[in-house]
Amino acid sequence: MREETRAERQAQIERAAYRLLRERGYGGTSMLAIAREARASNETLYRWYGDKNGLFKTMVEANARETREALLRAIEAGDDPLECLENVAPVLLSMLLGERAIALNRAAAADESGELGAAIAAGGRNAVAPLVEELLRRACEEGSLAASSPSTAAEQFLGLLVGDLQIRRVIGVLPEPEADFVEARVFTAMTTFKSLCGSSCID
Known part of the structure; x- marks a missing residue:
């Protein structure tokens, strides 16, 4: 399969997984159901992702990719x-307040196995x-x-930037924010962060 064709199919599979995740939660979303929703074979999903946890970890990583790549470019x-x-x-x-991250976090909150939460931590924050x-x-x-x-x-900055916004999004009291x-x-977080910092770190 050509690389661009595989990428297109993976995008379709992941969109199907998000739809089912919103409807059924993590526990109620099976690989077979995702395969049917995406009109793909169950064998293909297991070959590409290993298992359901692997699929959702890939989805988390894909959602965080733009941020991660931007940070890597800045460092380099x-x-x-x-x-x-x-x-x-x-x-x-x-990214953190977007619909995909919120769908993943809502499902993780209801997932008693803790699998999805672990995938979010590994592919996102970590x-x-x-x-x-x-x-x-x-x-x-x-x-x-x-x-x-x-x-x-880093903890201070992320706290100032995100605060309780993601929690408020997850529980439905905050709409997806406009630009x-x-x-x-970001302006408030950066201004406050800089005001708290002086001229050197103690490592």
């Missing part, structure tokens, strides 16, 4: 780390947070930031 480019963080923050926040930490490590080394450690700085809301939130 060696540009001003705080400026890079400010540029990436809207992408990160939009893949992105270390890159934020690396940017802040560089800011510390360059003397533009002060914190007890880069990991503490101006995201821009204002």
Whole structure:
């Protein structure tokens, strides 16, 4: 199968999985049901993803890919780390508050097995947070930031950026934010974060 054809089929499978996830939750969404919804063979799903947990982990990783790639480019480019963080923050926040992330988190909250929550942690936060930490490590080394450690700085920044917004989205009291809301939130988070930091990190 050609690479672009496989990518198209995977996108169809993942869209079908999201539809069923919203309707049935994680426990009620089987590989067979996803295969039928996507008009694919059950064998193909198991060959490509291994099992249901593998499929959803792939979906989480795909949802976080733009943020992760933007952070990697910023780290590799060696540009001003705080400026890079400010540029990436809207992408990160939009991803975390987007419909796909919210569907995954709602399903994870109802999944007693904990499988989906583990997949979200592995493919989402655990893949992105270390890159934020690396940017802040560089800011510390360059003397533009002060914190007890880069990991503490990353936790502080993510707390200021996200706060309880994702929880409010998951429980349905906050609509998907518009671009101006995201821009204002990023500005406030960055301004507050910079005001809390001085000129050097203690590692």
